[in-house]
Amino acid sequence: MTATFIHPLTGFIEKTFVITEFELRKLRHDFTELVTRALQPALWLLIFGQVFSRSGMMHTGNIPYLDFIAPGILAQSVLFVAIFYGINVIWERDLGIVQKFLASPTPRAALVLGKGFSAGFRTLSQAVIVYCLSLLLGVKLNWSPLALLNVLTIVVLAATLFSTFSLIIACIVKTRERFMGVGQVLTMPLFFASNAIYPTDIMPGWLKVVLHLNPLTYVVDGLRTCMLAGSTSTFGLSLDYTAILLTTTILVFIGARLYPRLAT
Amino acid sequence: MAEIVLEIKNLTRRFGVFTAVDDLTLSVNAGEVFGLLGSNGAGKTTTIKMLTTLLPPTSGEARVAGFSITTQAVGVRGAIGYVPQAVSVDGSLTGYENLLIFAKLYDLPHREQPARIAEALEFMNLTADAKRLVGQYSGGMVRRLEIAQSTLHRPKVLFLDEPTVGLDPIARDAVWKHLVDMRANYGTTLFFTTHYLEEAESHCDRIAIMHLGKLDALGTCKELEASLGPGHTLNDVFFHYAGSALDSGNNFRAVSAERATAERLG
Numbered sequence: 001m002t003a004t005f006i007h008p009l010t011g012f013i014e015k016t017f018v019i020t021e022f023e024l025r026k027l028r029h030d031f032t033e034l035v036t037r038a039l040q041p042a043l044w045l046l047i048f049g050q051v052f053s054r055s056g057m058m059h060t061g062n063i064p065y066l067d068f069i070a071p072g073i074l075a076q077s078v079l080f081v082a083i084f085y086g087i088n089v090i091w092e093r094d095l096g097i098v099q100k101f102l103a104s105p106t107p108r109a110a111l112v113l114g115k116g117f118s119a120g121f122r123t124l125s126q127a128v129i130v131y132c133l134s135l136l137l138g139v140k141l142n143w144s145p146l147a148l149l150n151v152l153t154i155v156v157l158a159a160t161l162f163s164t165f166s167l168i169i170a171c172i173v174k175t176r177e178r179f180m181g182v183g184q185v186l187t188m189p190l191f192f193a194s195n196a197i198y199p200t201d202i203m204p205g206w207l208k209v210v211l212h213l214n215p216l217t218y219v220v221d222g223l224r225t226c227m228l229a230g231s232t233s234t235f236g237l238s239l240d241y242t243a244i245l246l247t248t249t250i251l252v253f254i255g256a257r258l259y260p261r262l263a264t
Numbered sequence: 265m266a267e268i269v270l271e272i273k274n275l276t277r278r279f280g281v282f283t284a285v286d287d288l289t290l291s292v293n294a295g296e297v298f299g300l301l302g303s304n305g306a307g308k309t310t311t312i313k314m315l316t317t318l319l320p321p322t323s324g325e326a327r328v329a330g331f332s333i334t335t336q337a338v339g340v341r342g343a344i345g346y347v348p349q350a351v352s353v354d355g356s357l358t359g360y361e362n363l364l365i366f367a368k369l370y371d372l373p374h375r376e377q378p379a380r381i382a383e384a385l386e387f388m389n390l391t392a393d394a395k396r397l398v399g400q401y402s403g404g405m406v407r408r409l410e411i412a413q414s415t416l417h418r419p420k421v422l423f424l425d426e427p428t429v430g431l432d433p434i435a436r437d438a439v440w441k442h443l444v445d446m447r448a449n450y451g452t453t454l455f456f457t458t459h460y461l462e463e464a465e466s467h468c469d470r471i472a473i474m475h476l477g478k479l480d481a482l483g484t485c486k487e488l489e490a491s492l493g494p495g496h497t498l499n500d501v502f503f504h505y506a507g508s509a510l511d512s513g514n515n516f517r518a519v520s521a522e523r524a525t526a527e528r529l530g
Contacts, residue, residue: 015368105369
């Protein structure tokens with residue numbers, strides 16, 4: 001035992017990054033995951049995107065439909081990867097790993113946020129894939145360093161948000177079977193009730209209300225603003241960031257309260 | 265009079281109408297090796313979960329290393345080590361990394377970390393395998409690494425939930441040799457549950473037998489044997505107190521988890 005006093009906030013930040021660091025170290029030993037994940041955005045962009053862009057059904061203003069959905073598909077692949085992150089903690093619970101961390105003096109919120117960030121960094125590979133596909137399809141991208149930095153930041157934050165949401169579900173359902181069920185049920189509504197693959201002005205009024213409550217909407221808007229050349233933001237980048245950060249903070253708080261349930 | 269490091273008073277835990285631990289009172293001295301015995305569902309694991317602050321008690325109180333489990337949980341967590349029954353090290357990290365993360369989480373001074381980890385690896389006879397992924401370790405090595413991990417910060421009390429389940433006799437002996445050495449070197453108090461009576465007999469200073477959530481017997485093995493009259497063994501003692509319980513409490517999840525652990529380690 002050490003007797004040195006460590007300020008709670010410094011301790012919290014430090015522990016968060018310890019958890020993130022070791023979650024990422026695990027990745028080093030297994031790369032297959034990164035490769036298999038590339039498939040889904042490729043299908044959406046190459047098949048769905050190409051077909052719908054030829055149909056001419058979607059009116060996306062001054063940007064072509066393929067350009068329009070490229071950031072949407074990036075947001076979607078971040079969502080799909082992050083929303084199943086919670087299965088890892090169920091796995092760790094079935095072993096005794098969660099219990100051991102909970103019996104250590106690590107702040108609960110650091111355990112939750114640390115895992116969230118690691119999911120965030122893991123998801124960066126999706127950005128690389130979507131950029132490669134976009135290049136291939138002739139999407140006009142914004143290559144300014146600031147825009148790229150914003151895209152990467154939004155991807156990390158969005159994955160942190162949805163993986164923390166996923167972790168909360170895991171804390172509630174506790175078993176793999178139920179978790180997969182709930183995960184499947186949640187992803188499609190989050191995806192379809194957003195601005196990811198169609199312009200919002202064709203939506204009915206009630207759906208627009210849901211859309212504005214859906215954090216994915218702000219992720220898509222932020223990504224679309226920064227990723228495309230000559231694109232304008234619907235909500236403004238600062239509102240996008242505020243919505244994402246606020247939701248993440250609330251979710252980390254809830255997650256920290258629920259995480260000890262995994263030990264019982 | 266030895267210092268009391270663990271003091272349990274009227275500790276009770278209910279799950280709905282089921283009382284898993286019923287009014288448990290006992291104390292453990294510093295440096296003692298204390299075994300908690302009982303059939304499945306006797307309340308051993310629930311007791312350990314309460315003492316390690318993973319599960320709040322329904323009523324009652326306990327103090328671990330001077331900290332209250334209900335009001336000073338963080339203090340308790342800093343003073344204890346915990347080896348759960350299931351595998352608690354990460355198979356996708358190396359042995360060294362598994363120790364490093366805990367050195368950091370327990371705020372060991374940065375400069376001391378390498379030496380402390382090296383010492384723990386040496387002590388548990390794992391130095392040669394430190395850079396291998398734990399997923400490739402044998403069951404006995406996994407358990408020794410878990411003990412190294414939970415004792416890196418020199419806890420006052422080490423809680424072990426069936427530390428030798430699923431291990432072959434040679435691996436079990438090795439684990440116990442290290443545990444006994446650790447007590448001798450660092451004065452660590454060991455509080456553990458087990459199903460193996462011969463383990464309790466050869467290693468424990470005192471044992472407690474729980475039955476259906478209640479404490480039924482407490483004392484040294486010799487005392488408990490003598491209490492039944494001359495010529496009795498610890499086996500007789502166990503059957504006398506816990507024998508009537510035919511596999512009372514465990515549910516499907518607990519059983520499958522236990523067997524999975526045994527399979528992973530074995």
